[in-house]
Amino acid sequence: MSANRPLSPHLQVYRLPLTGLVSITHRMTGVFLSMGLVLFVYVLFAIAAGEGAYVAMQAFMSYWLFKLVYWGFIYALFFHLVHGIRHLIWDFCKTFERMTLDKYAVYELIASASLTLITFVVS
Numbered sequence: 001m002s003a004n005r006p007l008s009p010h011l012q013v014y015r016l017p018l019t020g021l022v023s024i025t026h027r028m029t030g031v032f033l034s035m036g037l038v039l040f041v042y043v044l045f046a047i048a049a050g051e052g053a054y055v056a057m058q059a060f061m062s063y064w065l066f067k068l069v070y071w072g073f074i075y076a077l078f079f080h081l082v083h084g085i086r087h088l089i090w091d092f093c094k095t096f097e098r099m100t101l102d103k104y105a106v107y108e109l110i111a112s113a114s115l116t117l118i119t120f121v122v123s
Contacts, residue, residue, distance in 0.1 A: 022105045026083045029076035036073040074119055079112035 016024075046057035060066070086108055089095055095104050 017102070018105045019101050022083065022108060026080065029080045029083075032072065032076045033080060036069075036076070039069070039073075071116070071120065075112060075116045078115040078119075079108070082108045082111045082115075 043057060043061075046053045061070075086095075086104060089104075095101065
């Protein structure tokens with residue numbers, strides 16, 4: 001085996017473009033939303049189970065960690081939504097130029113963060 005063979009780039013050497021990072025984030029938010037549905041079902045179950053279960057659920061969900069998870073879920077929802085709209089635009093064969101791809105990726109991040117912030121301010 002030759003010791004002079006070139007190595008494939010790996011994550012410590014290769015820097016992913018913004019569009020690659022956004023694509024990976026889209027997949028991660030999809031997984032996070034799926035896991036968040038389990039928490040949502042727990043809330044629905046507590047509501048259906050009666051006052052005692054509902055009060056226990058409220059006490060459980062009032063910890064700062066669950067509030068952070070809640071806002072992460074909201075951000076994931078908005079990010080996934082905005083990225084899905086971007087994919088719908090791609091279905092019409094639009095915005096495939098390199099500069100446009102990066103510009104829309106930045107718009108996507110700004111839109112999802114803004115929607116989350118607006119939700120935080122309104123609630």
